[in-house]
Amino acid sequence: MPQLQHISLTQAQKIIVLQQQLHISSKAARGERGVLQSLEHLGYIQIDSISVINRAHHHSLYNRVKGYKEQHLNQLQRSGSIFEYWSHAAAYLPMSAYRYSLPRKLALKNGEQHWFKKDPKMMAQVLAEIADCGPMMARDFASATHTNSGWWDWKPAKIALEQLFMQGDLMVTERRGFQKVYDLSDKVLPADVDRTVPSTAQHCQFLIEQYLQANAIAKAEHFGYLLKGFKTNIKQQLQLMLEQGLIVQLQVGADVYFARAGVEKLLKQKLSRSKVKILSPFDNLLIQRKRMQQLFNFNYQLECYVPKPKRLFGYFSLPILQGQQFVGT
Known part of the structure; x- marks a missing residue:
């Protein structure tokens, strides 16, 4: 086994901040293209409803992308370059990661419990309404009439929308204000998107590679943050990737971290101490x-x-x- 390379805590901090792209390079892409590149590098941007300064997704991208405008996310979503789903929380993700959302969707569709108990009848009615009428928001069901039972019951309809979204039948095609606009997934997904369900090993390797790409170094517990059922499989995949030379281990102080080979080259880059x-x-x-x-x-x-x-x-x-x-x- 190769000897562990040691880096200081200060060096680790520099590597992490640079890898997080918080110090924008003069060569970095701007505007909408920059947003897409940032999402593909980071893997996700968390969506949050709190709007004291600005919502988290706008704030985080503003700190990383020159010329960032709030409309860029909607434009990328409408074009099929990014999508909304669940990372460790609600998030925008690059469409290139779509297939890795499928295991959770299939688990929920096959009976795993989400936040609410399923109402199959209401879900079927909501799905049929969107199939007939096109993209809809939750508030549209507050005033829409239903042929069988008169007025929609708004709260159950909203829960059904969320369940259909989480299990993959619906996707968010855009947001108006902060309200989700739902449509059938087959109408939202680009024709060339990879829809193959990854194996557990493929999924774990994706989580490891994506995390190291965005965060530079990590312990085993950092991968799969707040995701259930991955702990043992991630540890097994880490060992396999070490044996294959796909990743290395670094000693930072008394702790050992995983990293991609060559990550220490970032130490040659300049990082402003005053910014x-x-x-x-x-x-x-x-x-x-x-x-x-x-x-x-x-x-x-x-x-x-x-x-x-x-x-x-x-x-x-x-x-x-x-x-x-x-x-x-």
Whole structure:
């Protein structure tokens, strides 16, 4: 077994920040093309409904893409370049990753419980309505009439929409304001998209490769964040990839991390120590809080979920990154 390469914690921080593309290169693509490239590199951008400063997906992309405009996501979604689904949370994902959403969709379709109990009759009615009428939002069912039973019951219809979305029968074709517009998946998906269901090994390898591409280094527990049933299979795949030379291990202080071979070459790149970024609480860099504490000595909590008397900083304090160091909130 090759000898472990050692890097310092400071070097690890630099590699991670550079790999997260938070310091925009002058050669980086701008605008809509830049957004797509950023999503393909990061693997996802989290969608969040909180809009104190701006919604998380806009905030995170603004920090990474020159010339970012909010309409770019809708344009990419309508063109079939990206899609909405569940990563560790609601997210925009590149269409190139579509096939890796299929295992969860099939599990839900085959009986795995989601947030709500299935109502097959309502789901069939909602699906038929969209097939007949075209793309619809949840609020359209508040006023639409149904031929068999009169007025739609809006709440069950909304739950049915979400279930059909999660199990893959419907997709979001765009958002109007922040409202999802649903259509049949076959009408949304590009003709050439890969619809083959990955094996467990393929899925785990994808999760590992995508995470290292976006985050540079990781421990076994960082892969498959908040995904159920992957822990053992990811560990097995990591060992196989090590044996195949697809990944390596780096020692950072007392801890051992996985990385792609050659990741230390990033240390040759310049990283401004004075440039400041105010990050979204849901930014890809810091969404795994325990990892941030270990690697950046940064203990951050979004306090909108904390009772007011227990808050230290306020309802919506934002992390401040200067160079490769978190300097406050």
